[in-house]
Every structure is written in structure tokens, then in C-alpha cells.
Amino acid sequence: MNLNVEITSRDTIKPSSPTQPHLSPINLSLIDQFSLNAYVPLLLFYSNSNATSNPTTKIQSLTNSLSKALTKFYPLAGTINGDNLTIECNDRGVLVLVARVTNCHLSQVLSCPDLEQLDQLLPTKERDGKSLFAIQITSFVCGGMVVGVYINHKIGDASSLSFFLNNWASIARADEVVIEGTESPVYGFEYLFQRGQQVPMLMGVNEKRERLASRKFVFHSSTIAALQAKHSIDKAPAKSPSRVMAVTAFLWRIAMNTEEKQESSISNSIKPTFMEISINLRGRMDPPLSDHHFGNLSVVTTTPISNSTTVSSGSTESELVEHMEGLVRGIDSDYIKRLQSGDEYLVLIQSMEKAEEMFARGAAARYTMSSWCGFPFYGVDFGWGRPLWLTLSAVLDYKNLFLLTDTSCGEGVEALVVLSEEHMERFVNYPEIVALFGLED
Incomplete structure (x- = not known):
């Protein structure tokens, strides 16, 4: 309509x-x-x-x-x-x-x-x-x-x-x-993370002005439980991954598989793929910071994965979960102290410049996952009750993005996926996507 x-x-x-x-x-x-x-x-x-x-x-x-x-x-x-x-x-x-x-x-x-x-x-x-x-x-x-x-x-x-x-x-x-x-907001964190005079632009924005497509996929609790169960069987007796990790691994694997089909028709070489994950630092600092610290207190951390590890099986998703969980564990108080001291700043600059060069010449692909799950957006009551639904819109000009939010019940995950139009066409017609969500109209 x-x-x-x-x-x-x-x-x-x-x-x-x-x-x-x-x-x-x-x-x-x-x-x-x-x-x-x-x-x-x-x-x-x-x-x-x-x-x-x-x-x-x-x-x-x-x-x-x-x-x-x-x-x-x-x-x-x-x-x-x-x-x-x-x-x-x-x-x-x-x-x-x-x-x-x-x-x-x-x-x-x-x-x-x-x-x-x-x-x-x-x-x-x-x-x-x-x-x-x-x-x-x-x-x-x-x-x-x-x-x-x-x-x-x-x-x-x-x-x-x-x-x-x-x-x-x-x-x-x-x-x-x-x-x-309610505590008053606290602003200005230059004292925690000293600013630099020259900082490269963060990758991900659609600089090539490609035509992008956005789709929303709703993972109900039963679907998430099935995804988690595959990891538990594969890696028993290890604990199941979080719902965010399970959903991200599923989407990432299929995105790489559909991207790989495009690349294989052009070249026999295999593109490395980077996953960027946004991580909230507030609770990871020593001492922890409360949520009333207003500003950007999240960092993006990156892992390289080769498409050669990608197969259409649960074990592949388990490997992706392991990589992502390792990334998250690496953002601890020691890492944050290095970032605050400036030592990690130079590493960040160098890694960003190297990745930017690889992306520019098409030698690598990059995906980004940002999770809004757990933040109390469904508690925003202006006097008319809690929201029936919330969503991030399709205007995000950011290629290869997985943006996750809670469902209204708090047990499921809604995933906003942004890909190029050509990639999205292959993605929505991938057999496992069709089985879960039906054919794209």
C-alpha cells in the first residue's frame, strides 16, 4: 500500500x-x-x-x-x-x-x-x-x-x-x-579516548553509490532455538551461542555463499571476507560505566574469514560463531586501556587503511553486524503504552549490513539486511532463506 x-x-x-x-x-x-x-x-x-x-x-x-x-x-x-x-x-x-x-x-x-x-x-x-x-x-x-x-x-x-x-x-x-x-547524562569522553587530528573515514558507507536493497527477516524464538541447537550438537558439550550470534552466523554464511557465486564466475581466486562487529564498551571498562554516559562508547572490531571455509552446514556456522565470540572476548579491559593509551590507535589506523585499500580494489568483502538487542527501546512509553513495533528504516546507505533488534516479545530477533540489489536477489532466493521466509515477491 x-x-x-x-x-x-x-x-x-x-x-x-x-x-x-x-x-x-x-x-x-x-x-x-x-x-x-x-x-x-x-x-x-x-x-x-x-x-x-x-x-x-x-x-x-x-x-x-x-x-x-x-x-x-x-x-x-x-x-x-x-x-x-x-x-x-x-x-x-x-x-x-x-x-x-x-x-x-x-x-x-x-x-x-x-x-x-x-x-x-x-x-x-x-x-x-x-x-x-x-x-x-x-x-x-x-x-x-x-x-x-x-x-x-x-x-x-x-x-x-x-x-x-x-x-x-x-x-x-x-x-x-x-x-x-534518573541520573543526568555525562558528555565528553576525550579524557577517556584522546582524539586524533587525522582519522580516516570509517568504511561501510556506500561510496560507490551502488543501488542497495533492504529486507527485514524475523527470527522467532523457535527458529533461533533450532539454530542454537545445531551449534550445540556440533560443539557439544559447549554452551549454545547467544541468539544474536546464532542469527548473525546464519545470515553471514548465506551472504558469503551468495557472494561467492558471483565471484566464482569472474575469478577462480577466493575473496577474504571481513566481519565488523560493534561492541558496547560501557560494561567492559574498568571500572564499568553506566548507561547515562551519552556519546559513542562502542568500537568496531574486525575478523578476516576466507570464503573457502564456507559450506552449507551447521559446522560452518559454528566456526563463524567461534570467530565472532573470539572477537568479542578480545575487547576486554586490557584492550580498552591500550586504546586509551594511544597504542591501539595506531593499530586501528593501520588496519583501517589496509582494509580500505583491499575494499577499494575489490580484493576483499566486508560485512557489518550491529545489535540493538537488549536496549530498552520497547520501554519508550510516552503515556500511550509501549510501542507495538519498532524498526530501523530502509534509508541506511550502508552496504553489507546486518542490523539486529528485539522482537516485541523480547525473545526473537528482527534482522535488517542491506545488500546490493543483485546480491539481495540471490540472497532471498537461497534455499534456506526460502524455506524459512518464503519466496521473494
Whole structure:
């Protein structure tokens, strides 16, 4: 179904109290500098659980509470400098678009979501590379509502976005107990990860401007249990992998197999494949940091895998799980201390430059996995109940991406897969994908 989305208003919401001059600028840390200057989209879908509350009342509540929330989360109302060194907390404000869908109910969208159509529920045209946050609030004729947000990755990671949204929601529902019990965000981690003057652009962005395709695959708990059981049989008595690892290994193996078919028709050589995994450092530091540390406190770590190890069997997935689990174990407090000291910084620069050169000449392939599982996005209640569904949209211009989120029940995994159009065609028609999810229309 084609959505008829009408923008009814646009406004710039500023902090209810001016940001003090001594709080600006915020220096970017080394990890911030490595992060893409790209916008991460999130959509939260809400039913009309409170029939007495009309959309206008809800929208007014959202904008009023946003202004209050920005007094604590003032960097979101600022801008990024072009030097990749600082965030200006200048109270420029957050753009808020208000829209309505006039030709369908929310239930019709949720019954068969079209990722490309859902992009209309985001402030897609407002990305200028300098602003850090934007919102679109869209109401449906049934009273349902969607809150779509963009956050610039330079200002924060998934943990930061979750922390902000839950704080904003607590203010919207006037939950004074939650508000008073919430610690204020902490900004600026240059003291933890000293910034560099020259940092190469992180790989993964679609620099060649290939036509990309995005598909969502829902792994229910029973499917995940079957994937985990294959590993348990193969590696008994080792414990089963996590649901994130099991799903990622399955997707990665099939992606490599379908990529390999393309390469084998061109050359007899086998491409090495790199898997990049984003890892939250907060709980791995010594001492650990709490979730109210707002910014980029995640690193991307990489492992090389040869396609020659890829076969269509559970044992291959087990090998991939072992590689990924080894990567995660390697990001410990000792590694973080080396990163903080600057020793690991040079290693990161060298490895990035080498990988970039390999990717540029087509000598290697790269996949990226980022998991948002476990972050309390389904707890974002603005006073109308928890979200019915949440998703990241199809506008991510990032090739070979696996982005995982929880299902609404918290037991399954939704995987957003982004590949080139040609690769996606082979991927969705791979026998195991067809068996689990059916043929692509």
C-alpha cells in the first residue's frame, strides 16, 4: 500500500532553558571521530490505546516534553563542526515535523510493512550533515501514531539513543519518580579516548553509490532455538551461542555463499571476507560505566574469514560463531586501556587503511553486524503504552549490513539486511532463506 503522508507543520524545538556557555563546545573523542557522520533512523509505532486523547493533545505533549528533555540533552539541539573535532551546543534546536497519513489505518501498515514506504514517516529530507537530531510525528486516521527519529552517529550510539528516548518519555508522561531517579547524562569522553587530528573515514558507507536493497527477516524464538541447537550438537558439550550470534552466523554464511557465486564466475581466486562487529564498551571498562554516559562508547572490531571455509552446514556456522565470540572476548579491559593509551590507535589506523585499500580494489568483502538487542527501546512509553513495533528504516546507505533488534516479545530477533540489489536477489532466493521466509515477491 502506498502511504499518503501529508506534512502539516514544521517547528524547531529548543531547550526550555538556555544552555550555559561553559558547556560548549564538547570535544569529540577518538571513538566519536571514527563514527560515521551519518543519520541512524528509528521508527516507533503506537496504537490509539487512549481513545480520549486526540492526536493534537499527544503532539503537544511530545513537543512540550521534548523542550524540557533538551535542557539535559542539550548536545542534541546543537551542531557538529566540519573539522570533525567538536560539537557546538548552540541551542540551534531540533526540527520537528508533524504529519498525518490520510489513506489507511496503522494496523494496515503493521500487517505488511513496506520498508521503503515507511521512510515517509521519517524527516528524511532534513539531513544536512550538521544537525544532530530530527523528529517526525505522524498520526493515522485510526488515532495510531508513529514517532520517527534521526540521530547523527557522531553524537551517540544505540545506548545513548535509548537513554534519551526513555528520559523524554518519562517527562511526557509526567513520571516524577522516574525523572527524579534518573541520573543526568555525562558528555565528553576525550579524557577517556584522546582524539586524533587525522582519522580516516570509517568504511561501510556506500561510496560507490551502488543501488542497495533492504529486507527485514524475523527470527522467532523457535527458529533461533533450532539454530542454537545445531551449534550445540556440533560443539557439544559447549554452551549454545547467544541468539544474536546464532542469527548473525546464519545470515553471514548465506551472504558469503551468495557472494561467492558471483565471484566464482569472474575469478577462480577466493575473496577474504571481513566481519565488523560493534561492541558496547560501557560494561567492559574498568571500572564499568553506566548507561547515562551519552556519546559513542562502542568500537568496531574486525575478523578476516576466507570464503573457502564456507559450506552449507551447521559446522560452518559454528566456526563463524567461534570467530565472532573470539572477537568479542578480545575487547576486554586490557584492550580498552591500550586504546586509551594511544597504542591501539595506531593499530586501528593501520588496519583501517589496509582494509580500505583491499575494499577499494575489490580484493576483499566486508560485512557489518550491529545489535540493538537488549536496549530498552520497547520501554519508550510516552503515556500511550509501549510501542507495538519498532524498526530501523530502509534509508541506511550502508552496504553489507546486518542490523539486529528485539522482537516485541523480547525473545526473537528482527534482522535488517542491506545488500546490493543483485546480491539481495540471490540472497532471498537461497534455499534456506526460502524455506524459512518464503519466496521473494
